[in-house]
Amino acid sequence: MSDAPSHEAGSWILPKWMKCPQDLVGGVALMLVALFALWALSDLQGMRGFSFGAGTAPRMFAVLLLVLGAGIALSGILSEGAHLQKMHWRGPLFVVAAILFFALAIRPLGVVVTAFVSFMIAAMGSEETRWREAAIVGACLTLGCAILFPYVLGLPMPMFPRFLNQ
């Protein structure tokens, strides 16, 4: 479970004045989020006399985030700290792909097909997956979910692909 900061990763491309690239990158990213929010909020009304407009509070928070992001970025330049940790692509890619597939397929294809296919996509996120084993567990899980959610818990959701019901 431990994320030992990998010192090799990326350190060779970074100039020396960046003492803590992790904080610098983190701070700059937060500043970008804040700037984006300020842009998105720009058409909202501000203070009217002493009463708040729709944009007042969010703008306050966004400015605060901008300042804090700048502070973190600055501390990343000034003080020693951790290097960037290596980001992996396989886990995030397949897990997110499974989630996306689920979101897009649940309405047209129903629980049974969607849950099983998403399971198999997610399983690709690890190198250690054994296909036959994963398929068996996926099938059992699908069955369990198909009974648990619509019947036991009474949550309405389509079971089978739409084209089969017609």
Next chain:
Amino acid sequence: MDLFANLAHGFVVALSPINLLMCLIGALVGTLVGVLPGIGTIATVAMLLPITFGLPPVGALIMLAGIYYGAQYGGSTTSILVNIPGEATSVVTAIDGHQMARQGRAGPALAIAAIGSFFAGCVATVLIAVLGAPLTKLALAFGPAEYFSLMVLGLIFAVVLAKGSVLKAIAMIVFGLLLSMVGSDIETGASRMAFNIPELADGLGFATVAMGVFGFAEIIRNLDAGAEMSRDLVQQKITGLMPTRKDLIDSAPAILRGTVLGSILGILPGGGATIASFGAYTLEKKLARNPSRFGRGAIEGVAGPESANNAAAQTSFIPLLTLGIPPNAVMALMVGAMTIHGIVPGPQVMQKQPELVWGMIASMWIGNLMLIIINLPLVGIWVRLLRVPYRLMFPSIVIFCAIGIYSVNNAPVDVILAGVFGLVGYWLIKHDFEPAPLLLGMVLGPLMEENLRRALLISRGDWSVFLTRPLSAVLLAVAAALLVLTVLPALRSKRDEVFTESES
């Protein structure tokens, strides 16, 4: 007396067969999911939130509370048996608990954890009952200015107690506040940062973000380490569950101290179970005659933190039930659950729906009793569960979470959003930002905006209202003092010491 009448009323509600069943299911399911490594309490509660939708409000809350302390209990089981803390709260339990298990004393370690938790739970239940009514009265004296200042204090507490950089923790809170602003403005109805996406008009769902940042992000991060995490599973059969007389004598004072410390830290906003268990471990180590025993299987090192985290887990309901302010991320989820059932947490709940509040309080006590009775014989099953390889577990969790999120609103967009927040959460973890303060900020955001607005409207735009009203001034002064103390370097180094000890 009022107090006993209330408690008795609560027990009548909680002891009804249907609520007993809810409590049992909640505690069992909570333990089950809590045992699975890689899913913390917050993710557990978020994930299981949908299964309470079809229930009546009282039953639903009783079940959720059961899931909460069940998860906590499950977390300590894994940290003792496999040295994988299921939750942040049981990180310190793993230090001595797992050593005990290696010495073949897993049984007594588990039993002491359960007994300590049960004792702490009893004390905390009484405390909630005693403090509930007076605090509710106090809450009625609170105006918008006081509410705002109290929330500032709570957020500062969360910062002070978070581990790592203060600046980063504050930034996470503000990020959460900003996220909470997405959606329609309550007063003017203007759409804010919703980009014409209809599903965003209602704001970002709290459960959605929680599931993304805590559920999906954790899974993705665990995959980094290789699906096969080092599992130092204690293989030998667990014999002799009951602790010896010496164990009991050794751990009794630790349980008592842990309970007191945990109860206090739980009530404080921003506190909660995690800091309580760390605090209790440090306290036990400081008080011990022979501190070198710690880390080598000292039973006090299990008893203290486990009692403390359970006491804190329960007393953190106090600010929620009396003031309507969630002191930590799990309580924030509880607010979400209450809102779904049409209950607005706060002082009026105690008066308008006494059966709900007291029923839940009584059910906590019953739930703890159930946990102690059910779980000790079930330890074998929990251990077997741990042998399920992660490569099969993580896709199952992904699917279960996805169905759960979808069923909240029947909205596929929510599932996509949770996925996005999973990536955000992964990025945050990789850059050493803690996601818990973000969640707290997100819950308190709308409350803060509303009270700030109202306070300034009442004072006709005069910002000094926060300092001229005595109660509000005191709260802000405490918050400022806390922040100054934390930033002071001398105290900083001490604070780090507390946390690094646990990681050694």
